[in-house]
Amino acid sequence: MAVNRQPSDQRPAADVVIDAELVRGLLRAQHPDLAALPLRPGGTGWDNVVYRLGGGLALRLPRRAAAVALLENELRWLPALAPRLPVAVPAPLRRGAPTAGYPYPWAVVPWFEGTSAALFPARVRDGYAGTLAGFLRSLHLPAPADAPRNPVRGVPLAARGDAFRTRLAGWDSFRDRHAPQAPDASVLMAVWTRALEAPAHAGKPVWLHGDLHPHNLVAGVSGNLVAVGDFGDLASGDPATDLAAGWLHFTASGHGRFRAGLASPPGPGEKAAWERARGWAVSMALVMAMHQPAEPLHAVGLHALSRLAGEAG
Template identity: 45%
Template sequence: MVSSTPPAEVDITVDLVHALLAEQHPDLADRRLKVVANGWDNVIVRIGEDLVARLPRRELAADLILHEQRWLPRLAAGLPVPVPAPVRKGRPGHGYPWFWSICPWFEGEVAADVPLADPVREADRLGAFVHAFHRPAPPDAPSNPFRDIPVARLVPRTRGNLEQLGPGHESVAALIDRLAAVPAWDRPPVWVHGDLHAANVLVADGRICAVLDFGDLTAGDPAVDLAVAWMLFDADDRRRFRIAAGGGAPVDDATWDRARLWGLHLGLIFLLHSEDSEQFSRLGARLFRAVTSEDAG
């Protein structure tokens, strides 16, 4: 759900961040601070030119920061696209109750808003990133009840959202039924970004320069991350992405079909439940068209 952003449980201001920095990272306290995002889970405050503070704005997001702090620095090694792995940690203080992170700042715009200069090249690069990220996950990897589940379990909700579009979508309903019958992931769990969509892919000068927001980091079926292919690429470039994501051989048919079902599920959510986000509404419309087109496979 990406409609009305939940209310913040703590008022995160520039003054609060300055006080936290002065106490915990005094070498950064004199830098210029600016709130650059106030999102679903976190407030992002830019620190000078090259860093940002990432602070949970509600209790449900507090554990997600801890997951990023523990796992992302080690996962970042060897990835072909940069990620904002925390470089410093913050602790509660000055009335702020949770741990928080300081991460690198990447200059650019999200891929949901700007075109890729060379989609063929970027399909190869993002596919290589996904392949490198989807490495085996340890038993103590974080769990995410919304992402490390069989996508077929979401089919009733997907069908319900499709019904909200009104009549005339019988072929899409049949597609949902076909994709839902695909075998589930039956191999050991791999690391999964969990929220890899076009608004979490950063672009500078037409080139993907970073993958953002690992708050939904989990382990399980890689299909959920592969749905990004229908958000960013046309049919020919998706085929390149599929090969790169498979490490040189195409991702197997069952996993690719589950990824398409994730795309359908997410596309309908973005399309129908983004009343306060033109960006996600537009992303949902594009995604829904892509996953339901005749050459979507």
């Protein structure tokens, strides 16, 4: 999968140099029937370099060792999950193996024409609220016992407390320099504390996307939802993690349609799930808001923090 994204100035350093010559060589050696197709750069993210291949394919190649396990997660599980999902996802079509010149596995995936949803305002993203709800209804089904677990997604909210408080300690200083209109640390701590009081997830672990922010969604020219990408954090656990998307993507109006489209999260305790989701939302939004202002996720984070603070008020 690929999407037009603005590059981040905070990307981790790459472990390998990936260029068209390397990619063409990998194709000749492992998928020669694809090697003659037109090849052009499709973008560079935090974890992967993307090349567009022909008209409807793309290659995803990890640019650092930490991304390998994330790609292997997608290679292992997405082919089985994709047929039941109502929105297109980057289920791998071909696999690539490490070589002497490139040390990581890689994948050939569908190319989805569109733009990162983070580049649209929230009022436009409201248009796909029902579609995203339908996607989660189809995804949030009980996961098998051997489904992956993720130490930072789908876990009890309290397990993320140290990380949240560490980030929050630097928030007011960052806010004063870059976002003085944003809520201060005391307001965000109140949102977090309230979420911690909610009962824990009592149902079976369900499948989670794990990283459902707008930069991982491909939108069309009118803001319609084209595809959901980046399943590296795919895991099983508490669905409240993914419900945080309601604050990250939508205005209050769109969030209402998103929530109505979900009807009820899997398992008992609908109200508790949404309370925990607030905690996940404030934690994720704080990370995004502390990106530099040129990064689109900065605006996504500020939007969510403002909504959460307004609700708390």
